Amino acid sequence: MPRKPRLAVFKFASCDGCQLSLLDAEDELLAICDRVEIAHFAEASSDLQPGPYDVALVEGSITTHEDAERIKRVRADSKFLMTIGACATAGGIQSLRNWGQIDEWVQSVYPSPDFIRTLATSTAIADHVLVDFALHGCPINHHQLVDILVALAEGRQPRVPSHSVCLDCKHRGTVCHVVARGIPCLGPVTQSGCGAICPAYDRGCYGCFGPSQPANTASLVSQFQSQGHSTEKLVPLLRSFNAAAPEFHHASEKLVILGTSSEGRRS
Amino acid sequence: MTSNDLIEVPILTRVEGEGGVTIRLRDGAIENVQLNIYEPPRLFEALLRGRPLEETPDITARICGICPVAYQMSSVHALEAALGIQITPKIRRLRRLLYCGEWIESHALHIHLLHAPDFFGAASGIALAQRFPDEIKRGLQLKKFGNRMLDVVGGRAIHPINVRVGGFHRLPNAQEMASLIPHFEWGVQAATEATRWVATFSFPDFEQPYEYVSLSHPDEYPMNEGEIVSSTGLKIPVTEYDQNFVEEHVAHSTALHAVRRKERTSYFLGPLARINHNRDRLSPSARSLADEVGLAADCRNPFKNIVARCLELVHAYEEALAILRDYDSSGIAHVDYEYREGSGCAATEAPRGILFHEYRVDQAGKIVSGRIIPPTSQNQRQIERDLLEHLTSRLQAGASRDELAIDCERLVRTYDPCISCSTHFLKVRWEECS
Numbered sequence: 001m002p003r004k005p006r007l008a009v010f011k012f013a014s015c016d017g018c019q020l021s022l023l024d025a026e027d028e029l030l031a032i033c034d035r036v037e038i039a040h041f042a043e044a045s046s047d048l049q050p051g052p053y054d055v056a057l058v059e060g061s062i063t064t065h066e067d068a069e070r071i072k073r074v075r076a077d078s079k080f081l082m083t084i085g086a087c088a089t090a091g092g093i094q095s096l097r098n099w100g101q102i103d104e105w106v107q108s109v110y111p112s113p114d115f116i117r118t119l120a121t122s123t124a125i126a127d128h129v130l131v132d133f134a135l136h137g138c139p140i141n142h143h144q145l146v147d148i149l150v151a152l153a154e155g156r157q158p159r160v161p162s163h164s165v166c167l168d169c170k171h172r173g174t175v176c177h178v179v180a181r182g183i184p185c186l187g188p189v190t191q192s193g194c195g196a197i198c199p200a201y202d203r204g205c206y207g208c209f210g211p212s213q214p215a216n217t218a219s220l221v222s223q224f225q226s227q228g229h230s231t232e233k234l235v236p237l238l239r240s241f242n243a244a245a246p247e248f249h250h251a252s253e254k255l256v257i258l259g260t261s262s263e264g265r266r267s
Numbered sequence: 268m269t270s271n272d273l274i275e276v277p278i279l280t281r282v283e284g285e286g287g288v289t290i291r292l293r294d295g296a297i298e299n300v301q302l303n304i305y306e307p308p309r310l311f312e313a314l315l316r317g318r319p320l321e322e323t324p325d326i327t328a329r330i331c332g333i334c335p336v337a338y339q340m341s342s343v344h345a346l347e348a349a350l351g352i353q354i355t356p357k358i359r360r361l362r363r364l365l366y367c368g369e370w371i372e373s374h375a376l377h378i379h380l381l382h383a384p385d386f387f388g389a390a391s392g393i394a395l396a397q398r399f400p401d402e403i404k405r406g407l408q409l410k411k412f413g414n415r416m417l418d419v420v421g422g423r424a425i426h427p428i429n430v431r432v433g434g435f436h437r438l439p440n441a442q443e444m445a446s447l448i449p450h451f452e453w454g455v456q457a458a459t460e461a462t463r464w465v466a467t468f469s470f471p472d473f474e475q476p477y478e479y480v481s482l483s484h485p486d487e488y489p490m491n492e493g494e495i496v497s498s499t500g501l502k503i504p505v506t507e508y509d510q511n512f513v514e515e516h517v518a519h520s521t522a523l524h525a526v527r528r529k530e531r532t533s534y535f536l537g538p539l540a541r542i543n544h545n546r547d548r549l550s551p552s553a554r555s556l557a558d559e560v561g562l563a564a565d566c567r568n569p570f571k572n573i574v575a576r577c578l579e580l581v582h583a584y585e586e587a588l589a590i591l592r593d594y595d596s597s598g599i600a601h602v603d604y605e606y607r608e609g610s611g612c613a614a615t616e617a618p619r620g621i622l623f624h625e626y627r628v629d630q631a632g633k634i635v636s637g638r639i640i641p642p643t644s645q646n647q648r649q650i651e652r653d654l655l656e657h658l659t660s661r662l663q664a665g666a667s668r669d670e671l672a673i674d675c676e677r678l679v680r681t682y683d684p685c686i687s688c689s690t691h692f693l694k695v696r697w698e699e700c701s
Contacts, residue, residue, distance in 0.1 A: 016332040027411070045390050
């Protein structure tokens with residue numbers, strides 16, 4: 001019998017929620033531990049074994065010099081590196097600092113800003129090292145995580161569906177909020193995985209699983225504008241948990257640059 | 268005692284987040300203990316500015332993946348205070364139900380997977396499952412039904428999507444709610460058994476004259492609202508928080524330390540503080556169980572936080588069950604409101620203690636400023652004081668450095684610190700001054 005793959009979990013700037021997803025797989029957790037060896041998972045175990053690791057799950061974004069160095073060491077220690085969640089795959093909500101003045105931001109939060117050392121940006125793991133697989137979501141879906149771990153334990157290439165949330169709404173039979181109520185919803189351009197919960201709970205999708213591939217965000221934004229939604233409302237919608245993901249980033253930049261004129265056209 | 272200037276021992280695992288402990292020695296005695304939090308700052312208060320106030324519960328949830336509901340609850344209550352919104356009794360009950368779900372998942376996780384291993388020298392809950400398979404499996408099931416509750420009421424367990432200013436986006440489905448009832452009937456019994464198991468653990472003999480601080484409400488065990496009370500007689504509305512508590516910034520931590528404003532002293536938040544102030548408002552099963560397992564009326568042993576956490580697990584299951592049995596899906600999901608300039612604050616009881624939020628909003632419905640004081644930053648000074656006292660007495664009793672490092676880690680863990688946003692690599696650093 002082949003040996004069990006050695007799994008490690010590493011955290012950068014994040015909320016802990018994505019790695020918690022592994023512990024939230026209550027029905028599968030003990031069985032997973034039979035399939036993979038948990039070699040380094042500080043949130044769950046005091047037994048921290050050194051690398052090399054077969055699979056590294058990386059949560060969080062890079063916001064400090066130290067972390068920019070640490071991720072290189074994690075990469076060197078790991079055969080297969082997988083990013084989990086919006087922070088690791090796109091920089092997370094903390095990437096909003098990329099549009100702000102970092103010194104002023106730190107001053108507004110901490111009475112003694114001199115004690116704080118942080119980068120002016122929050123960046124995705126893939127901006128720093130090669131990433132073998134990216135699992136999206138804020139938070140990730142723990143069923144997808146379990147499927148991927150099983151695939152890796154069996155030596156298969158992991159796969160997750162790449163269609164948009166919009167299709168999941170059709171499967172669920174949820175009435176479309178964009179069409180029926182004129183509510184802006186990022187479902188047409190957001191990666192599947194959440195189960196299309198927001199529309200099912202009477203609200204528009206806010207894109208926490210990041211852009212689907214391909215995502216025609218520009219076209220969706222024009223649709224929202226034709227329904228009368230202002231730039232002021234659409235920019236924060238695009239700039240949230242996956243603000244720095246290229247498709248959402250470009251769409252929000254374009255809105256800011258052209259927003260006033262397109263609103264002018266509408267009226 | 269060896270006299271190396273600096274010894275680094277990786278320790279504090281099984282907590283949410285990264286921190287470290289520095290222990291300074293002088294002439295063989297402990298001079299000073301610092302809890303260092305290395306968590307990279309994510310600057311939530313800054314990033315909220317100028318954003319639509321409606322986004323606040325969704326965004327602040329991302330401060331913590333373990334207690335997102337606490338952030339959602341404190342933020343919506345604070346914003347509702349700013350906007351002058353009165354929610355309906357039904358929305359209020361559903362919020363308590365959602366909070367029960369979070370207490371259940373967070374407490375069951377900490378009790379079984381993070382804390383219990385300490386009492387048996389095990390590295391993890393998974394390792395402990397080899398010795399106590401039924402207890403750990405039961406703990407995972409207890410955790411699971413808390414998460415299922417969050418799925419039904421909140422849309423999902425981590426970062427629920429159904430909470431909004433004024434109430435909920437939609438009321439939970441009555442059939443889905445009813446399907447939870449048998450699991451919650453089981454849960455009251457299973458949590459009771461878990462409490463009896465935990466009460467048999469061997470607790471270190473350590474007591475301190477804490478100032479316990481929690482919310483207190485005349486009619487219910489505190490979650491979403493109440494006055495702030497302390498064991499030294501403080502009794503104030505939440506709006507007077509700033510007159511009584513203050514945050515200080517220290518060089519060794521990216522978390523601010525909160526202390527009593529006048530005395531500059533530490534205080535203790537969390538399950539033991541809540542039970543000490545509100546024991547008679549625990550659910551009937553939890554109350555009689557507290558007597559049965561012999562939790563002292565004025566327990567000052569922080570290691571017994573796990574017993575208090577178990578009793579709150581029973582309470583949360585029992586209260587949730589009552590709300591589920593009573594539920595129908597009639598009524599409005601949320602109260603409408605209009606924008607106005609103003610400010611408001613609120614405190615709710617996160618699983619780890621009081622979580623304070625304050626916001627200023629403008630006439631266009633944007634956030635002007637926000638302030639968030641999480642429970643772990645308030646407990647931080649108390650944890651340092653405890654470490655100093657406990658490690659000093661252990662050192663005097665002849666404990667080795669390795670034993671002290673383990674003691675240190677165990678004591679910190681009793682507080683269930685949520686040092687979210689960090690690398691999880693906590694080190695004990697020993698510094699010898701001469």
